[in-house]
Amino acid sequence: MASTPFIGTRSLRRQTTIVLVTSLLLLVIVLIFPLRILLLQSFAELETNSMQTDLDRVVNAVQTEQNRIDTALVSWSTWDDTYAFIEAPEADYISNNVGDDVFASYKLNLMAFLDQQQALIYGRMTDAGRFGDLPAEFLPFVQQVPQLTTFSDPTQRNLGIVRFQERIVLIAARPIINSQGQGPIRGTVIFGRYLDQQLLDTLAATTLFPxxxxxxxxxxxxxxxxxxxxxxxxxxxxxxxxxxxxxxxxxxxxxxxxxxxxxxxxxxRTIYNHGQQALQVVLILTAAVTAVGGLILYVLLNRVVISRVLKLSSEIKHVANNLHERVAVVGNDEVAGLATSINQTLAVLEQAQRATNAAETERNQFQANILASQAKQLALQDQLIQAQDVVIAEQATPLIPFRDDMLVMPLVGAIDQARASQILRTLLQGIEQQRARIALVDITGVAQIDGFTAEMLLKAANAVRLLGAQLVLTGLSPEIAQSLVAFGQQLDQLTTFSTLQAGIAWSIRR
Structure with a gap:
C-alpha cells in the first residue's frame, strides 16, 4: 500500500530521546545528590573529629604542664623542713633550698610561701633570667583568688590558670603539711609559670602541630x-x-x-578536599556509564520499536480521512496487534461516523439552550445582589425622624470608608428632605474610634452646618473622647453628650 510521509514521524524519536535522557539524568541525580551529601557529610564529620582531637591534645598538653608544676610542688608542701620554716622562718632554709637553679630545674617563674593568715613568709620571681622579690600586689591578688589558699583537707591541690600583672600564669597551690601528710595545715606554697613563647614552643613540640x-x-x-x-x-x-x-x-x-x-x-581542609575530588571521580564515572548505557538502549529501542511505530503512524495519517482504507499488518508481535486493532477501530468509526454527525447537531442545540438558561439565571442573581446591597446599606445607616425638625441616626459596628460615605450621604439627604434643624448621631454602638472615623465625624458636622443645621454627637464615652483627642481632633467643634437621652433633652430645649 502506498503511503505519504507523516509530518510528525521524527517526534517519536525526539520524545523517546527526551524521556530517555531525562530518565538517565534523574537516575544520575538520584544517585549523585544523596551520595554527595553522605560523602561530604562524612568527610566533614571526619575533619571535625580530627579537629576535636587536636583541640583535646592542646588542652591535655596545658593540663600536663599544670600537673608537672603540681608534681614539683608536692615535695615542697609535704616536707618537714618547709613545715618548720613556716612556723619559724630561717634564712638557712632559703639559702640551702631556694636557689636560682631551682627555678631553672622546675621551669618556674614564681614561688611563694604563705602562712595560715595569708601573710607572705617568702616569695621570689624571675622573668627572662632576672630574679627579684614578689611585687606588693601579689598578696592582694592572692586574696582575690581564694582558691589558691582554701583547702578542704591536707591532701587537696589547687591548680589552674590565673591572670597576674596582665600575664597568663599556670599556677599550682598546695597546703603545707608534715612529711607524714598530716596537719594541721600551717600555710600554702605556690608555684607558677608564665605562659610565654618558650612554654608555647614546648606545648607545640608536645602536640606535634602549631x-x-x-x-x-x-x-x-x-x-x-x-x-x-x-x-x-x-x-x-x-x-x-x-x-x-x-x-x-x-x-x-x-x-x-x-x-x-x-x-x-x-x-x-585536606580531608574535605580529598572527599570532593573523590566525589568528582565518582560523578564522572557514573555519568560515563550512564551515557554509554543510554546510547545502547536508544539504539535497541529505535530498531525494535520506534521505526515500526513511525511507519505505522505514517499509514494512520494516510487513512485518517479515508475510513474505508486499512493499515498494513506486518509481523506477529505487539506492534502488529496494534495495527490489527487500528483496522478494527477504523471499521467501527466508519459505522459510527454517520450517527456521530447527527448527534453532534442535537448536542449543539442542547448546549445553546443551556447557555441561554444560565444567562437568564445570572441576570436574576445580579438583580438580587443589587437589591440586597441597597437593603444592607439602608440598615447600616438608619435615619429616624424624631420630630419635624429633628433627626436621629444611631451607628453600630465598625465604620470603613464605604460606610462613612453612605452615612454622610444619608444624613445630608435626610436633613435636606426633612428640613431638620438638629441631627443627633449616636455612637453608643461603635466599639472603637480610629483616626479615619474621627475625621469623618468632623467632616459630617461641617457639612451639616453648611445646610443650616447642627450635628449633635451622643453616646460619647470617656474612652472614645480620649481616642478622639489622641488622634488630634478638636472636640470643641462638636456638640457632644454622653447619652442619647441627654442629647434629645438638649435638642428639645433648643
Missing part, C-alpha cells in the same frame, strides 16, 4: 565575633573559614571558672 593560645579577655579583632559564641555550656567551636581552611576554638577557664584562654587551631 597552634595559638588567644587571650579570652582581649581577643584579636578577627576572632572577637567567633570567641563571643563560646560559653561554659558550649566551650568549643569548629567552623570552616573558607573552602580551604578550618578553624577550631576551645575555651579554657581559669581557677575562678572565668574564660582565660582560647585555643586557636587553623588546619587546611
Amino acid at each position: 597552634f595559638r593560645l588567644e587571650d579570652a579577655v582581649n581577643p584579636p579583632s578577627d576572632l572577637r565575633s567567633s570567641m563571643q559564641q563560646l560559653s561554659a555550656a558550649n566551650p568549643r567551636l569548629i567552623s570552616p573559614i573558607d573552602e580551604h581552611a578550618l578553624r577550631g576554638l576551645q575555651q579554657i577557664n581559669d581557677l575562678q571558672a572565668k574564660p582565660a584562654l582560647v585555643v586557636n587551631i587553623v588546619r587546611p
Whole structure:
C-alpha cells in the first residue's frame, strides 16, 4: 500500500530521546545528590573529629604542664623542713633550698610561701633570667583568688590558670603539711609559670602541630565575633573559614571558672578536599556509564520499536480521512496487534461516523439552550445582589425622624470608608428632605474610634452646618473622647453628650 510521509514521524524519536535522557539524568541525580551529601557529610564529620582531637591534645598538653608544676610542688608542701620554716622562718632554709637553679630545674617563674593568715613568709620571681622579690600586689591578688589558699583537707591541690600583672600564669597551690601528710595545715606554697613563647614552643613540640593560645579577655579583632559564641555550656567551636581552611576554638577557664584562654587551631581542609575530588571521580564515572548505557538502549529501542511505530503512524495519517482504507499488518508481535486493532477501530468509526454527525447537531442545540438558561439565571442573581446591597446599606445607616425638625441616626459596628460615605450621604439627604434643624448621631454602638472615623465625624458636622443645621454627637464615652483627642481632633467643634437621652433633652430645649 502506498503511503505519504507523516509530518510528525521524527517526534517519536525526539520524545523517546527526551524521556530517555531525562530518565538517565534523574537516575544520575538520584544517585549523585544523596551520595554527595553522605560523602561530604562524612568527610566533614571526619575533619571535625580530627579537629576535636587536636583541640583535646592542646588542652591535655596545658593540663600536663599544670600537673608537672603540681608534681614539683608536692615535695615542697609535704616536707618537714618547709613545715618548720613556716612556723619559724630561717634564712638557712632559703639559702640551702631556694636557689636560682631551682627555678631553672622546675621551669618556674614564681614561688611563694604563705602562712595560715595569708601573710607572705617568702616569695621570689624571675622573668627572662632576672630574679627579684614578689611585687606588693601579689598578696592582694592572692586574696582575690581564694582558691589558691582554701583547702578542704591536707591532701587537696589547687591548680589552674590565673591572670597576674596582665600575664597568663599556670599556677599550682598546695597546703603545707608534715612529711607524714598530716596537719594541721600551717600555710600554702605556690608555684607558677608564665605562659610565654618558650612554654608555647614546648606545648607545640608536645602536640606535634602549631597552634595559638588567644587571650579570652582581649581577643584579636578577627576572632572577637567567633570567641563571643563560646560559653561554659558550649566551650568549643569548629567552623570552616573558607573552602580551604578550618578553624577550631576551645575555651579554657581559669581557677575562678572565668574564660582565660582560647585555643586557636587553623588546619587546611585536606580531608574535605580529598572527599570532593573523590566525589568528582565518582560523578564522572557514573555519568560515563550512564551515557554509554543510554546510547545502547536508544539504539535497541529505535530498531525494535520506534521505526515500526513511525511507519505505522505514517499509514494512520494516510487513512485518517479515508475510513474505508486499512493499515498494513506486518509481523506477529505487539506492534502488529496494534495495527490489527487500528483496522478494527477504523471499521467501527466508519459505522459510527454517520450517527456521530447527527448527534453532534442535537448536542449543539442542547448546549445553546443551556447557555441561554444560565444567562437568564445570572441576570436574576445580579438583580438580587443589587437589591440586597441597597437593603444592607439602608440598615447600616438608619435615619429616624424624631420630630419635624429633628433627626436621629444611631451607628453600630465598625465604620470603613464605604460606610462613612453612605452615612454622610444619608444624613445630608435626610436633613435636606426633612428640613431638620438638629441631627443627633449616636455612637453608643461603635466599639472603637480610629483616626479615619474621627475625621469623618468632623467632616459630617461641617457639612451639616453648611445646610443650616447642627450635628449633635451622643453616646460619647470617656474612652472614645480620649481616642478622639489622641488622634488630634478638636472636640470643641462638636456638640457632644454622653447619652442619647441627654442629647434629645438638649435638642428639645433648643
